[in-house]
Amino acid sequence: MATTVAEHTTAVTTPARGRSRVPLPAKLRRGGWYRAALFDVLGLGFAVGITALLRFVNHQHPVIDGHAITTVALFSVPVFFLLGLGAFDYWLYWASGRPTRPETHEDHGAHSWRDYFRVNPDHKVIGIQYTVTSFFFLFVGGMLAMLIRAQLAKPGMNFLTPEEFNGVFSVHASLLIFVFVIPVFAGLANFVLPLMIGAPDMAFPRLNALSYWLLPIGGLMMLASFLAPGGSFATGWTAYAPLSTDMPIGQLFFSIGVQFAGFSSIFTALNFLVTIITMRAPGMSFFRLPLLVWANFATSLLVVIATPFIASSQFFILLDSALHFNFFNAFVGPHTNGNVLMYQHIFWFYSHPAVYIMMLPGFGIISEVIAVNARKPIFGYRMMAFSLIAIVVLGFTVWAHHMFVSGMQPWIRIPMMVTTAIISVPTGIKIFSWLATLWRGVLHMSTQMLFALGFITMFTLGGISGVMLAMVPFDIHVSQTYFIVAHIHYVLFGGSLFTIFAGVYHWFPKMTGRMLDERLGRLHFWSTFIFFNLTFGPMHYIGLLGMPRRVYSYSAQFAGWNLFISICSFFLGLTFLIFLWNIVASWRHGPRAAGNPWRALSLEWQVSSPPPIFNFETIPTVVGGPYEYGVPGAVHGVFKPPAEARRPSAVAVARE
Amino acid sequence: MESASVTHAEHHGPPPAHRSSRVEPPVLGMVLFIISEIMIFGAFFTAYFFIRVVTHDPWPAPGTKIPEAATGINTAILLVSSLTIHWALVSIKRGNRFGLKAGMVLTFLLGLTFLFLQVNEYVHLGWAPRDSAQATIFYSLTGLHGAHVFVGLCALLMVTIRSFRGHYSPEHHQGMEVPGIYWHFVDGMWIVVYTALYVL
Ligand code: HEM
Ligand SMILES: [Cu+2]
Numbered sequence: 001m002a003t004t005v006a007e008h009t010t011a012v013t014t015p016a017r018g019r020s021r022v023p024l025p026a027k028l029r030r031g032g033w034y035r036a037a038l039f040d041v042l043g044l045g046f047a048v049g050i051t052a053l054l055r056f057v058n059h060q061h062p063v064i065d066g067h068a069i070t071t072v073a074l075f076s077v078p079v080f081f082l083l084g085l086g087a088f089d090y091w092l093y094w095a096s097g098r099p100t101r102p103e104t105h106e107d108h109g110a111h112s113w114r115d116y117f118r119v120n121p122d123h124k125v126i127g128i129q130y131t132v133t134s135f136f137f138l139f140v141g142g143m144l145a146m147l148i149r150a151q152l153a154k155p156g157m158n159f160l161t162p163e164e165f166n167g168v169f170s171v172h173a174s175l176l177i178f179v180f181v182i183p184v185f186a187g188l189a190n191f192v193l194p195l196m197i198g199a200p201d202m203a204f205p206r207l208n209a210l211s212y213w214l215l216p217i218g219g220l221m222m223l224a225s226f227l228a229p230g231g232s233f234a235t236g237w238t239a240y241a242p243l244s245t246d247m248p249i250g251q252l253f254f255s256i257g258v259q260f261a262g263f264s265s266i267f268t269a270l271n272f273l274v275t276i277i278t279m280r281a282p283g284m285s286f287f288r289l290p291l292l293v294w295a296n297f298a299t300s301l302l303v304v305i306a307t308p309f310i311a312s313s314q315f316f317i318l319l320d321s322a323l324h325f326n327f328f329n330a331f332v333g334p335h336t337n338g339n340v341l342m343y344q345h346i347f348w349f350y351s352h353p354a355v356y357i358m359m360l361p362g363f364g365i366i367s368e369v370i371a372v373n374a375r376k377p378i379f380g381y382r383m384m385a386f387s388l389i390a391i392v393v394l395g396f397t398v399w400a401h402h403m404f405v406s407g408m409q410p411w412i413r414i415p416m417m418v419t420t421a422i423i424s425v426p427t428g429i430k431i432f433s434w435l436a437t438l439w440r441g442v443l444h445m446s447t448q449m450l451f452a453l454g455f456i457t458m459f460t461l462g463g464i465s466g467v468m469l470a471m472v473p474f475d476i477h478v479s480q481t482y483f484i485v486a487h488i489h490y491v492l493f494g495g496s497l498f499t500i501f502a503g504v505y506h507w508f509p510k511m512t513g514r515m516l517d518e519r520l521g522r523l524h525f526w527s528t529f530i531f532f533n534l535t536f537g538p539m540h541y542i543g544l545l546g547m548p549r550r551v552y553s554y555s556a557q558f559a560g561w562n563l564f565i566s567i568c569s570f571f572l573g574l575t576f577l578i579f580l581w582n583i584v585a586s587w588r589h590g591p592r593a594a595g596n597p598w599r600a601l602s603l604e605w606q607v608s609s610p611p612p613i614f615n616f617e618t619i620p621t622v623v624g625g626p627y628e629y630g631v632p633g634a635v636h637g638v639f640k641p642p643a644e645a646r647r648p649s650a651v652a653v654a655r656e
Numbered sequence: 657m658e659s660a661s662v663t664h665a666e667h668h669g670p671p672p673a674h675r676s677s678r679v680e681p682p683v684l685g686m687v688l689f690i691i692s693e694i695m696i697f698g699a700f701f702t703a704y705f706f707i708r709v710v711t712h713d714p715w716p717a718p719g720t721k722i723p724e725a726a727t728g729i730n731t732a733i734l735l736v737s738s739l740t741i742h743w744a745l746v747s748i749k750r751g752n753r754f755g756l757k758a759g760m761v762l763t764f765l766l767g768l769t770f771l772f773l774q775v776n777e778y779v780h781l782g783w784a785p786r787d788s789a790q791a792t793i794f795y796s797l798t799g800l801h802g803a804h805v806f807v808g809l810c811a812l813l814m815v816t817i818r819s820f821r822g823h824y825s826p827e828h829h830q831g832m833e834v835p836g837i838y839w840h841f842v843d844g845m846w847i848v849v850y851t852a853l854y855v856l
Contacts, residue, residue: 095814200670203681270688280676308692312699325785326792337789342706614670
């Protein structure tokens with residue numbers, strides 16, 4: 001029976017049928033960059049043709065219309081690009097009933113840098129593709145932040161025009177949320193999660209490759225909006241209607257870019273869920289899963305359920321602005337019975353769960369890092385797992401706390417205030433569990449541990465400002481001020497980004513086979529930690545004083561603090577160069593990493609660094625929990641079939 | 657499924673993954689995908705709810721009519737297609753290749769008829785999405801569903817081609833079962849859409 005893992009691909013995504021029979025040079029016939037370039041031209045031609053046809057049929061003149069072509073091309077060019085690159089090849093063969101090429105696994109793994117630039121089904125390659133791509137967008141987004149702070153250095157600054165300023169902060173937020181924080185977690189998990197559960201790959205490797213290639217498309221599209229006539233989208237990452245429905249064409253780059261990023265994360269989440277449910281090693285029960293796996297399980301549930309809402313909300317925007325639908329058309333003129341608040345409800349029904357999509361995988365990373373570096377079992381492992389699930393459920397009940405001042409029915413605020421206060425309970429459980437794990441541990445102050453401890457303190461502060469915001473009277477006072485900016489950055493920078501750094505420092509040896517420089521790492525942590533607080537801490541204060549967010553200038557009374565913040569933020573920007581230097585230099589010349597440099601128990605550390613091309617020679621058997629650090633003779637997994645693995649004393653692969 | 661038999665002597669691949677659940681991965685993947693799809697419809701129904709219930713406007717918009725009877729027939733057509741695809745599945749499980757092929761062709765044709773009648777209805781309604789919010793959500797929901805019928809038809813077409821090319825057997829028919837699940841979802845969703853837009 002030849003039903004290999006790779007065979008389990010569903011026929012969901014096969015938009016085009018049939019292939020041309022015109023003889024073409026081999027380079028153009030095989031999937032790859034040449035064919036992708038050719039197909040891009042075809043995609044553009046498709047957009048021109050279809051819009052001209054439709055406008056002709058509808059008696060609209062002229063038939064060639066740049067706005068319409070751009071709208072269609074933003075969909076068709078990327079899809080044709082993926083076709084050309086070969087992301088759909090296998091499915092097309094399969095769908096047409098032709099024999100699929102025998103599974104030689106030739107395309108598996110990376111033998112040279114070129115293999116990172118093609119459709120590669122290996123989860124380890126995809127993990128690195130994902131991580132590197134998202135870090136690219138982190139640096140671009142960070143650069144935009146520098147522009148924001150330059151404009152805000154003193155009141156009445158003319159560094160950017162007001163329109164440019166709006167565009168810059170909108171793209172900044174969109175890049176960092178949709179193509180950095182969310183996918184970088186998917187990237188790290190792509191690399192380590194199959195190893196952790198003892199699987200040779202993800203459940204749907206080709207779907208995984210497709211998910212990756214959707215990501216740079218979404219990010220580059222948002223970035224390319226700067227080139228659009230009328231400037232980039234300037235409505236913030238929230239794109240409230242009806243502001244966004246009568247914006248210049250740059251807005252479409254957001255509405256459509258989000259679709260690509262969104263489907264990328266939906267497919268990855270689906271892949272994680274199926275992998276975790278069906279491909280765990282023997283003995284790996286749910287309560288023996290490392291918490292990183294639990295965290296990604298919870299996150300993936302959120303993604304599968306919530307992300308369709310933002311996809312739909314942006315479709316509404318698209319239909320309203322391109323085809324003059326009336327979803328949000330509610331103010332002047334005839335036919336104005338659309339509903340504007342509906343946008344905010346749908347948007348936040350996604351975007352509040354999305355803040356947990358941006359946080360839960362980080363919780364998982366912190367649990368790994370703290371248990372390994374404190375050499376102690378996680379305190380209250382089961383409560384950690386249950387609190388994740390509690391957050392998933394409660395996360396869907398609090399969305400309107402973003403709408404306290406929106407003019408919705410006032411009574412909705414009360415239940416939302418209560419649920420928002422309740423959701424901080426499972427979050428608090430996690431903080432206390434980490435603290436109890438640290439208690440009397442033998443702390444190894446590695447860089448990743450420093451970032452983990454930094455995370456706990458900073459995220460706690462962000463959580464406290466969050467609970468303050470949950471209180472309606474207080475929120476009415478500070479809504480739309482810099483207090484919100486402070487909250488966001490304490491949870492997303494001090495929270496999510498710190499966990500990402502911790503994860504990178506932790507798994508870099510596994511991913512690249514090289515060790516990072518600890519001294520540079522420590523310098524990176526302390527400089528980031530200090531300048532982060534100096535930059536975002538004062539924002540609480542000026543927010544309370546009433547400085548509004550999302551404005552390109554401000555009253556003179558805030559001048560002093562803003563200059564201080566801007567200067568600190570430039571230093572904060574510089575700290576990223578330390579990190580970049582550390583990564584580049586260590587990847588090229590760092591000392592070779594052993595298989596298990598941190599003496600960790602979980603399975604990914606029991607194979608070489610970087611792992612062998614198919615992860616394991618034989619699938620390991622799990623015989624104990626993943627966190628039994630300091631327990632004499634504790635074993636998590638052994639490379640033996642289940643029947644022989646019963647006695648843990650037999651050649652243990654992982655021993656404290 | 658049955659085509660890619662790999663029996664190279666030197667074949668080197670990953671160790672087979674341990675199966676930790678009785679659920680088939682493609683089935684589970686399809687179920688999760690359908691959950692996402694349901695949420696897409698959920699967002700559209702939220703818009704419907706706001707326009708119809710919260711704004712409290714008359715339904716349908718004054719001066720327009722919704723042809724619930726004609727579409728009722730169309731609904732029946734789609735429901736029958738769920739039965740025919742089920743028949744195709746039962747047939748191949750029993751090794752009846754004729755039943756498989758006939759069932760698939762019938763399902764495909766019924767689905768195509770549905771889509772055709774739906775487009776026909778659009779052409780004859782006499783009002784456009786830009787006329788009112790009610791028209792907007794009417795076209796959006798039916799259009800969203802129509803797009804799903806279209807995707808479903810593409811999948812059905814592939815399954816039909818493959819069944820004529822001799823694929824599927826009583827042991828291996830997952831390749832048709834999984835698109836079948838999707839088709840049942842498309843049908844089921846239509847009942848909800850029809851009830852909300854036409855009947856209520
Ligand atoms: C204890 C947990 C938390 C509570 C109680 C909380 C509460 C709130 C509230 C009430 C607001 C609305 C403020 C307003 O606009 O007037 C808000 C905004 C926000 N929160 Fe949180 N939050 C929590 C954790 C988080 C986490 C973990 C993240 C992300 C990782 C996050 C990201 C955001 C963002 C991005 C906004 C601003 C959205 C915008 O208007 O652009 N929050 N939070
Ligand atoms: Cu929220």
